[in-house]
Amino acid sequence: MNTLTNTRLQFLNIGKYGGIYADTADFSNTPRPFFSIGMILDGKGDFYDQKSNHVHVAPGDIIIVPTAATYTSHWKGYPDISYITFHFILEKSFSDNISIQKICGLEHLAKDFTFAYDNFAASERTFKILSIFYNILDEIVPKIKKSSEKHIRTSIKKAIEYMTFNYTDSLTIQELATIANLSPSRFFTVFKKETGITPIEYKNRVCIRNAEKMLLISDLSIEEIAEKLGFNSASYFRRTFKVYTGKSPREYKNDIKTELKI
Numbered sequence: 001m002n003t004l005t006n007t008r009l010q011f012l013n014i015g016k017y018g019g020i021y022a023d024t025a026d027f028s029n030t031p032r033p034f035f036s037i038g039m040i041l042d043g044k045g046d047f048y049d050q051k052s053n054h055v056h057v058a059p060g061d062i063i064i065v066p067t068a069a070t071y072t073s074h075w076k077g078y079p080d081i082s083y084i085t086f087h088f089i090l091e092k093s094f095s096d097n098i099s100i101q102k103i104c105g106l107e108h109l110a111k112d113f114t115f116a117y118d119n120f121a122a123s124e125r126t127f128k129i130l131s132i133f134y135n136i137l138d139e140i141v142p143k144i145k146k147s148s149e150k151h152i153r154t155s156i157k158k159a160i161e162y163m164t165f166n167y168t169d170s171l172t173i174q175e176l177a178t179i180a181n182l183s184p185s186r187f188f189t190v191f192k193k194e195t196g197i198t199p200i201e202y203k204n205r206v207c208i209r210n211a212e213k214m215l216l217i218s219d220l221s222i223e224e225i226a227e228k229l230g231f232n233s234a235s236y237f238r239r240t241f242k243v244y245t246g247k248s249p250r251e252y253k254n255d256i257k258t259e260l261k262i
Contacts, residue, residue, distance in 0.1 A: 007090050007091060007092050008090065008091040008092075009088065009089075009090060009091075009130075010089040010090065010091055010213070010217050011034060011087075011088060011089040011213075011216060011217045012086065012087070012088045012130075012133065013034075013086075013087045013088070013260050013262060014084065014085070014086055014087070014116055014117045014120045014129075015084070015085050015087065015117075015260060015261070016082070016083070016084045016085075016117050017081075017082070017083055017084075017085065018042070018043075018077075018080060018081050018082040018083070019075065019077070019080070019081045020077065020079055020080060020081070021076065021077055021078070021079060021081075022074075022075060022076050022077075022081075023074075023075040023081055024072065024073070024074050024075070025072065025073045025075075026072045027069070027070060027071055027072065027073075028050065028070050028071065028072050029070065029246050030070075030245070030246070030247075030255070031067075031068040031069065031070050031212075031245070032067070032068070032069075032087075032212075032256065033067060033068070033089065033209065033212035033213045033215075033216055033256070034067060034087045034088055034089050034213075034216070035065070035066055035067050035087070035088055035089065035090070036063075036064075036065040036085050036086065036087050036088075037062060037063075037064060037065075037085065037086045037088075037136065037137075037140060038062065038063045038065070038083050038084065038085035038086070039061075039062050039083060039084050039085075039109060039110055039113040040057050040058060040059050040060065040061045040062075040063065040082075040083045041059060041082040041083055041084065041110065041113075041114075042059060042077055042080045042081060042082040042083075043059070043075055043076060043077030043078075043080060043081035043082060043083075044056070044057065044058045044059075044075070044076055044077070045057045045063070045073055045074065045075045045076075045081075045083075046073065046074045046075075047063065047065075047071055047072075047073045047100050048071060048072050048073075048074075049069065049070065049071040049099065049100050050070045050071070051099075053099060053100065055100055055101060055102050056102075057102050060104070060106075060107040060110070061102045061103070061104055062102060062103040062104075062106055062109070062140060063083075063100070063101075063102050064098070064100065064101050064102070064103065064140075064144055065100055066098040066099070066100070067089075067209075068209060069099075069100055071100055084113040084114065084116075084117045086113075086116070086133060086136070087260065088133070089213055089216070089217065097146050097147045098144060098145075098146055098147060099147045101144070101145060103140060103143045103144070106139060106140065106143075109136055109139065109140075112132045112135065112136055113136070115132065116129050116132045116133065152194045152195070153190070153194060155180040155181055155182060155190070156180060156190060156191055156194045156195070158179050158180055159176045159177075159179050159180045159187070159191065159199070160195075160202070162176065162179050163176070163199070163202060163203050163206060164206055167203055167206040167207050167210065167229070167230070168207075168228065168229055168230040169230060170230060171199075171203060173187065173188055173199060176191075176199055187199075204240055204244065205244060207229045207230070207231075207240075208240065208241055208244040208245065210229065211225055211229055211237070211241060211249065212245070212252065214228070215249055215252060215253040215256070216253070216256055216257070222234055222237070222238065222249050222250065225237070225249070226238075237249070
């Protein structure tokens with residue numbers, strides 16, 4: 001597999017956030033479809049994910065928030081809170097087993113974060129911004145720690161990999177069981193034991209994750225997205241989307257674009 005062709009940038013937004021004294025952000029029920037890398041300039045923050053992990057950040061720290069992370073953050077500043085964040089989607093994600101974490105010792109990147117934000121809207125600076133972005137990734141990615149990955153038996157991993165790359169197809173338990181070299185009933189039982197969810201639930205999660213990205217980076221209609229993802233109808237897609245995100249596709253799209261001001 002050619003790594004370069006699978007790390008194509010699909011979306012990039014740079015935001016500067018701040019306030020006076022205190023602020024709270026709640027994404028405990030709203031996983032976002034992009035990866036975020038933020039540099040803390042002023043103030044201090046505390047991140048709490050759904051597994052009760054706690055990450056404290058201060059000026060000079062970089063905060064890593066992986067795609068689909070659910071968390072709350074609490075900020076305090078004396079007097080100000082200020083941080084700049086790159087939100088982005090790569091065609092190939094870093095990994096699904098990354099947790100919210102901080103990276104210390106890269107304070108020199110503050111000037112790059114600031115320059116990128118100040119010049120993000122200038123079309124003549126596009127390639128300079130991209131150069132800075134990739135240089136930041138080059139320094140940060142090797143320092144990102146992966147979570148200890150739960151061991152999943154090889155047969156189930158094969159089925160998961162197949163679903164991940166063929167999520168638009170109408171897959172049956174029989175097909176997936178054949179890939180895993182198990183009987184359909186045995187496959188269903190083992191899959192749920194290994195992952196905590198059924199194969200259909202897993203496939204739907206993959207579909208909805210991709211739907212979230214499509215709502216952000218494309219101008220496709222809800223009906224077109226439903227069709228591309230292999231749903232039988234737009235209404236079924238809407239119902240499934242709301243089950244997994246708590247919002248309708250349109251509400252989700254409007255909220256994300258309002259948050260990012262795009």
